Amino acid sequence: MYWVELLYAGVVFAVVFAIGFLVRRALTRVIRHWAERTESKIDDVIIESIRQPIIFWFLVGGVYAAMGLISVPPQFVGVIDRALLVLLILSIAWTVANVAGGVVKYYGGRIGAAIQVTSLGQVIARLAILSLAVLIVLAELGIEITPLVASLGIGALAIALALQDTLANFFSGFYILAEKSIRVGDFISIEGVGEGTVVDIGWRTTKIQTLPRNLLIIPNKKLAESIVTNYDLPQSELSLSTTIGVSYDEDPDKVEQILLDEATKATKELPGANPNFTPLIRFAPAEYSLNFTVIWGASSIRERGQLTHLMNKRLVKRLREEGIEIPFPVRTLYIRREEGRARRRSAHRAEGKGNAQKG
Numbered sequence: 001m002y003w004v005e006l007l008y009a010g011v012v013f014a015v016v017f018a019i020g021f022l023v024r025r026a027l028t029r030v031i032r033h034w035a036e037r038t039e040s041k042i043d044d045v046i047i048e049s050i051r052q053p054i055i056f057w058f059l060v061g062g063v064y065a066a067m068g069l070i071s072v073p074p075q076f077v078g079v080i081d082r083a084l085l086v087l088l089i090l091s092i093a094w095t096v097a098n099v100a101g102g103v104v105k106y107y108g109g110r111i112g113a114a115i116q117v118t119s120l121g122q123v124i125a126r127l128a129i130l131s132l133a134v135l136i137v138l139a140e141l142g143i144e145i146t147p148l149v150a151s152l153g154i155g156a157l158a159i160a161l162a163l164q165d166t167l168a169n170f171f172s173g174f175y176i177l178a179e180k181s182i183r184v185g186d187f188i189s190i191e192g193v194g195e196g197t198v199v200d201i202g203w204r205t206t207k208i209q210t211l212p213r214n215l216l217i218i219p220n221k222k223l224a225e226s227i228v229t230n231y232d233l234p235q236s237e238l239s240l241s242t243t244i245g246v247s248y249d250e251d252p253d254k255v256e257q258i259l260l261d262e263a264t265k266a267t268k269e270l271p272g273a274n275p276n277f278t279p280l281i282r283f284a285p286a287e288y289s290l291n292f293t294v295i296w297g298a299s300s301i302r303e304r305g306q307l308t309h310l311m312n313k314r315l316v317k318r319l320r321e322e323g324i325e326i327p328f329p330v331r332t333l334y335i336r337r338e339e340g341r342a343r344r345r346s347a348h349r350a351e352g353k354g355n356a357q358k359g
Contacts, residue, residue, distance in 0.1 A: 092133075168221045182230060185198060205220060250324055256283065266311055266314050
């Protein structure tokens with residue numbers, strides 16, 4: 001009887017579905033036990049990627065097993081089998097795509113991959129696998145790809161024109177990733193925009209965290225067209241400088257030696273300074289002082305503010321200890337006494353009137 005078949009099919013479906021829960025629980029426990037003994041992140045990626053699909057796979061398997069116990073019209077058997085196969089292929093592809101995205105996230109930077117560890121890099125990795133899955137599904141359904149692509153050409157062109165700004169940002173982000181001129185974690189300065197650390201390069205925008213801990217969001221197209229200074233390429237070490245002036249009465253050689261000695265000590269003691277960089281002194285007379293520019297090294301641009309602050313204090317204290325005068329800005333002012341000039345003009349006018357009357 002038909003209801004008996006339905007009962008048997010329901011029991012089989014429930015058993016297969018329950019086995020799916022048990023398999024997922026056992027597999028998750030085994031992988032977690034393995035993960036505790038390793039420092040690798042790939043096990044965490046696998047756990048998160050297969051947690052939900054396992055249930056779906058057994059759900060599809062339960063439906064397939066149950067269909068064998070039910071009298072289904074022949075014209076629907078092939079349709080149901082293909083539908084289940086398509087769902088299975090897409091779910092496996094989605095799982096593999098998530099694993100690929102996790103691999104890019106955790107290992108892309110370590111192995112120097114062309115696709116950086118960004119949200120755009122993860123999207124590209126997922127799209128590549130899902131596109132392959134779609135091609136497999138189309139082939140399984142007997143659909144020819146070439147005519148389909150030709151028929152969609154005009155529609156794709158219209159969509160591209162409507163989304164040209166979005167596509168421009170997407171391909172600009174891909175270009176930035178491929179060129180590797182800007183990477184996640186780099187400290188960059190964008191002309192006319194600002195500076196900060198690159199947090200993420202997405203499919204539409206790039207996020208930059210500024211020094212005041214604000215988030216600067218700039219479209220990829222604008223970033224690709226801007227003049228950008230990357231302080232972490234080709235290396236993160238850089239030179240910093242500060243200028244300090246002394247009185248014209250001081251001996252330049254003595255002042256140079258004092259500043260050089262203090263700067264050398266500071267680069268070995270200040271955190272973030274580059275001890276391998278030998279400080280330099282550059283001398284130039286100015287309007288009211290003898291100016292000395294002290295150049296020293298830093299390990300990163302991120303240390304710029306604190307290092308400059310500490311170095312300036314040390315240099316000023318050392319000069320004061322050595323009795324070197326640090327002058328104030330000097331200006332010479334000429335003051336005209338307008339009141340006296342007005343009286344003299346009045347006297348001249350009165351004298352002129354008197355001479356005129358005598359004449």
